[in-house]
Amino acid sequence: MSLSMPALAVVTLICFILVYRFTFHPLRNYPGPLLAKVSDLYGFFLAAGMNEHLTTRKLHMRYGPVIRLGPSKLVFNSAQGFHDIYNNERVTKSKAYLVTRGNDGSFHVWNAIDKKQHRARRKLVGEAVSARSMRQFEPIMAGQINIFLRNILNSSHNSDLKNSAVNVTDRMKMLSFDIVSRLAFGYPLDSQTNRSYELVSKAISAGSYLHSMALHFPPFRHLNIFLLAAFANWGQLYDYHVLVTKMISSRLSRDKNTVHDFYSIVSDELDTETDEKIGSNDLWAEAVFFLPAGGDTVSTALSGLLFYLSRNPESYQKLATEIRSTFVSGADIQGGQKLSGCRYLRACFDEALRMSPPVSGTVWREFPATDRSAEPLIVDGHVIPRGTQLGVSTYTLQHNGEYFPDPFAFRPERWLPSADISEDQVRWAQDAFAAFSLGARGCAGKAMAYLESSLIVAKSLWYFDFERAPGKLGDVGAAENSGVDEFRLYNTFTSVHDGPNLIFHPRGDFCKELS
Numbered sequence: 001m002s003l004s005m006p007a008l009a010v011v012t013l014i015c016f017i018l019v020y021r022f023t024f025h026p027l028r029n030y031p032g033p034l035l036a037k038v039s040d041l042y043g044f045f046l047a048a049g050m051n052e053h054l055t056t057r058k059l060h061m062r063y064g065p066v067i068r069l070g071p072s073k074l075v076f077n078s079a080q081g082f083h084d085i086y087n088n089e090r091v092t093k094s095k096a097y098l099v100t101r102g103n104d105g106s107f108h109v110w111n112a113i114d115k116k117q118h119r120a121r122r123k124l125v126g127e128a129v130s131a132r133s134m135r136q137f138e139p140i141m142a143g144q145i146n147i148f149l150r151n152i153l154n155s156s157h158n159s160d161l162k163n164s165a166v167n168v169t170d171r172m173k174m175l176s177f178d179i180v181s182r183l184a185f186g187y188p189l190d191s192q193t194n195r196s197y198e199l200v201s202k203a204i205s206a207g208s209y210l211h212s213m214a215l216h217f218p219p220f221r222h223l224n225i226f227l228l229a230a231f232a233n234w235g236q237l238y239d240y241h242v243l244v245t246k247m248i249s250s251r252l253s254r255d256k257n258t259v260h261d262f263y264s265i266v267s268d269e270l271d272t273e274t275d276e277k278i279g280s281n282d283l284w285a286e287a288v289f290f291l292p293a294g295g296d297t298v299s300t301a302l303s304g305l306l307f308y309l310s311r312n313p314e315s316y317q318k319l320a321t322e323i324r325s326t327f328v329s330g331a332d333i334q335g336g337q338k339l340s341g342c343r344y345l346r347a348c349f350d351e352a353l354r355m356s357p358p359v360s361g362t363v364w365r366e367f368p369a370t371d372r373s374a375e376p377l378i379v380d381g382h383v384i385p386r387g388t389q390l391g392v393s394t395y396t397l398q399h400n401g402e403y404f405p406d407p408f409a410f411r412p413e414r415w416l417p418s419a420d421i422s423e424d425q426v427r428w429a430q431d432a433f434a435a436f437s438l439g440a441r442g443c444a445g446k447a448m449a450y451l452e453s454s455l456i457v458a459k460s461l462w463y464f465d466f467e468r469a470p471g472k473l474g475d476v477g478a479a480e481n482s483g484v485d486e487f488r489l490y491n492t493f494t495s496v497h498d499g500p501n502l503i504f505h506p507r508g509d510f511c512k513e514l515s
């Protein structure tokens, strides 16, 4: 059978590209899997398998500190590489993020590539999650946390194991989406009381999974996302869009200042003196992004933390003692000096973020082909060709034994200088802490994440003691066959997970305050 001329031309072109990428490409000498050297399809399969973080770590162990994960992609496994890439004016967000924009070209702070556009969006978002805004928002947050605590109290009254065990992933997702929907839209999602969260959480996970594949293999974007969603039985994506429309119209029907939320904070900024014109549709695109950015991430961090605390009794005791000796009542637990002074609490949270980072894979940056500087770009001693996509795999760096001895051990003490751990050692670890990324494109909501998580954990330990559920129920969430007691994450850019199942016991009469 002979090939037609056009087919022959296509086959010749593909062969030419493959040979070029393998033999002549500027990154040809970097080690990595064969398929990754010639095609981004490698990354696509990696993302589709949801184990990007685990596989990237294995590849680093096999090939060394710098690996080629796509024809034009390099991943580094060092703190120096992390800082050289993410804290660098000449490095931009990867243009692969363009595939995550809406079909109408709409974008938000996370996928704004152009620096001017990004600055304007970041300013808006920054106001909503600033310390001042958080002070006003805290009572709303506290109200949702109280519902969470009351639900736990109800579960603790059940006598049968199945109903008394609390699946922390489920509860944290409901809570974090209820909080962030109030910040984004002033909208009472009330998942904790009517379980509508299942729609939000599943739709966001599905969307995030599709994005993670498209980020690795941009042509995937051309498969219509909704067709794909329908094919994969993710009709929730459609229902989710209906819900978002409802949240927006409900917000617009109320006076701007009735509630402290994103709209009340930034609507005065619309089309004003920012160097980029920002319209009301853009504002809603930002608000919608709050849901995955602030909901999915915090719930993963807290599920991980409670998983590790339930398996490390010494850390649990130390943390419980710190909380119970710092505050005088549940109501006393509020944002401020006392809470931020709970150093062991912060160390526990950072340690959970290290071991099970909510964004566990590589967040891609790019050394633009258009860079005109005469200076070479050096990353951890390597001269980087223009047009290269660069990154650090968060999970891999945070399990690098050079920075974190015994990396699979939950050890909050590694974040606190002491007789055993010097300030230099702590600084060394901090330099390799990548959970929030770094630089101009690092997490905008870090302060909110710390406040929200600190309140939830401190209040939970004030009112309750908790332990791992007995038997198989207590195993849910643990990595299987890995030889380590690790909270299992499935990477979908953010993370999918389950458990841990915990039994909560009310402490004395403290819970009376909750009713």
Ligand code: HEM
Binding pocket: 109, 110, 111, 122, 125, 129, 180, 290, 293, 294, 295, 297, 298, 301, 353, 357, 358, 359, 363, 364, 434, 435, 436, 437, 440, 441, 442, 443, 444, 445, 446, 448, 449
């Ligand atoms: C433990 C919780 C959190 C973690 C681990 C986390 C992590 C991250 C990471 C790694 C990025 C960079 C992503 C990339 O470059 O593609 C990011 C960006 C971002 N995060 Fe967070 N995040 C958390 C909580 C929050 C919260 C509560 C908010 C507030 C709503 C938030 C808002 C944002 C925004 C707006 C960006 C985009 C920043 C930009 O591109 O300028 N995050 N986050």
